[in-house]
Every structure is written in structure tokens, then in C-alpha cells.
Amino acid sequence: MLRLDDITVRYPGEEHPVLRDLSLTVAAGDLVGVHAPSGTGKTTLLKTAALLLPTERGSVQIDGVTPRGTGYRVPREMRRMLGIVFQSPRASTDGRLTLRRIIAAPLSHDRGFLRPRPSEQVEELADRVQLSADLLDRLPHQVSDGQLQRACLARALALDPRVLLCDEPTAMLDAPTTAVIMHLLREHAESGAAVLLASHDRALLDITCDATSSVSDLATPAVSSR
Template structure:
């Protein structure tokens, strides 16, 4: 269970080539049981790096290794590999389908893995209870739609969703930006527990203080990014 980036570079499509690359030759490695905190000023390319690491966007060059298996840019990624990567986005509003209730959002990865076409929360009552407890989400909120809960509550649901398949690699982009201090600590604790269970966890956040409490390693993106404009 590990995540590794080797020489990953990225330029925004349509960006002025003179402005240079956003990311250039980034190397990063997160081993099993490790929590790595990633920090950088806004605009440095944190979110982009995480999307590259989660194999959501292809890099210009370089390789992303999940559990030691390498994927060069543009390689097809088997479904099983994707299912072993959990992801939490910065904005839960954008990451949650507004037409699905929270219970459906949380259990969707389980059903999609099993080949169902729509989430079936009723099939997963037990796992849902586990996950909501893990992410400290009030179970009474499970029957609400995203527009009926606050950003913080929704983010907890999105964390629960990311944990649904017991991911080997967990990639979190500002997972606690919308949360109060108590919940921030709790969520980071949940992520640390995942690492303790063997997962490789990569968290980007501005909240250095909170991050340093759980991270084994702190990485500054500007130190590992060779892009001239950074």
C-alpha cells in the first residue's frame, strides 16, 4: 500500500507556454502507514498535484505508482486500482451530486464496485452505520439532500464516502477547510487511523498546526517542484 510520484510534470492546457509549467519533475513518496502533509501557497498547484496522484488527470510526463504499480501518463487504469484510491475534495458542494441523499452518496462506491447502476443505501445499513460513526456524521442527516446540510456536515459525508472501500491510498485536498476546530481534529484523527491500518495518506492543507499533529512527514511543494514559475 503505497503512493509514489516520479518526475511528474503538468502544464494547464491553453496556458501561455512562456509562463512555464505548473509542476515540473515532482517526486513524492508516501509509504504504507504514513501520513504525508503537503503545504504550499495558494496557486502553487497543490490541487493539481493531488488530481494527478489520484489518476484523475493525465500528467504531461512522469509516472504515478499505486501500490508499486506504475502508470505513465495516458495509461489505462484498471477499475480495481481506482477503487483502491480514496479521495476527498476541497469543496464538498462540488463533489456531491445534489440529487443524491447523503446515504446514497456515502454508499455509492460500494454499489458501483458490486456492479449496481444506482446506489442502494438499504443494502448497506451496517456499513453505513460504521462509516458515519467513523466520520462522526450525525446519522439523522443521512436522509437529507446536500442542500439541506452545512458544508462541514457534507464534508464529513464525503470523508465517509472516501473510506467506504477501505482504500489503500487516501488523497485529501483541504479536507478540513470547511470544518470547525473540533471536527478538524476528529477528521484528521480518522485519517491517521486509516494510516495506522496500513493506508498511504496524502493530505494537502494550509492548516499547518493541525496537519503537523497527524502527519509523519511534512512536504513543502515548492521544495519538490522544479517549475521555474513556482
């Protein structure tokens, strides 16, 4: 379960908070949508939920536990419970790594957990997101934005996260692939995970999610362009 209680988030040096008094709960087994047009703070919301940004007030809970700190200060056991897909796949990947290595990154740091061989799991994950095997040894500049985004989703699913956070994961995909990705998100929620999907596409959210809200429904309006 993911729970945000009255969180306020402000970037250093900024007068106004990006999010103010926002509350949201995503229960295990639910796929919840947040309708978030540009400039309403959806990326900040997801980064905060992923424990990448600190809150000025309020708390973030993962399965009932409120972690201390952000980023690598969060215990590894809790970090591995979270998966995130960012809006821009090129900004969230290392252009020097092949898609195979991008997908395998969480597995290479997942010490102490029994899993299949990383190479086998990478190919299985790639197949799930309809990424053909011939693309796995290409670099980001050698594939399309949509193909790279599918690699990012495979990376986010690699450790079977208890909480999956998605920022416009289908924005760069065609309609058939969008349907496949949304099916994967639904499937992951049905496995017992909490899935939060932020998108500007209200129709997509209404069709696929268990519940949909806008950022303005969840929080006191704040002045922001992030």
C-alpha cells in the same frame, strides 16, 4: 504505497506547467502532509496522484504498479485502491443525491467484492465521521459545508482505500470535528494505507503528520493558480 517520480503536469492550451519535476513518496502506514497555499498546485497534485489527470512527463505508481491512462481508463481494481476528498464538497457531490446515497456511491459500483450490506456500512461510516443518522436522508443544500465534507470523507473511506488523498479536508470544520477527522486519517494510515494530506495550515500538518513538505520543496517552481 504512493510514488510520484519527476512528474510534470500541464493543462491543455497553457504555456506553463502547473507542476514541474515533482517527486513524492508516501509509504504504506504513513500520513504525509504537503503544505500548499492557494495557487501552488495542490489540487492538481492530488488529482494527478488520484489518476484523474495525465502527466506530461514522469510517472505515478500505486503499490509499485504504474497504471496506463487516467479516469475510467484505469483498471477498476486499481481505481478502488484510491480514495480522494476534494477541497469543495459542493463541487464534488451531486446536489440531487442524499448524503446516504453520496456515501454509498462507491459501494454500489463495487461488484465482485464481499462486503456488508451497503445500508449497514453507510451508517457505520457516518458514525465514524460523526455524521448523525438524521442527516443521512437530507440533500446537500439541507446541510452545512462541514457536514457535507464529512459525508465526502465517509465516501472516500467506503472501500478502505490503499491510498487516501485529502485536499483541505478540515477547512470547513470546527476544532473538535477537525480533531476527530485527523484521528481518522491517522487511524487509516496505521491500518497500512498511504495517506497524503494537502493543507494551507502548516501547524496542523506539523502536529499530525509523520512528515511535512511544501510543494516548492518537492518540485521546480511553476507558474500556476490551480
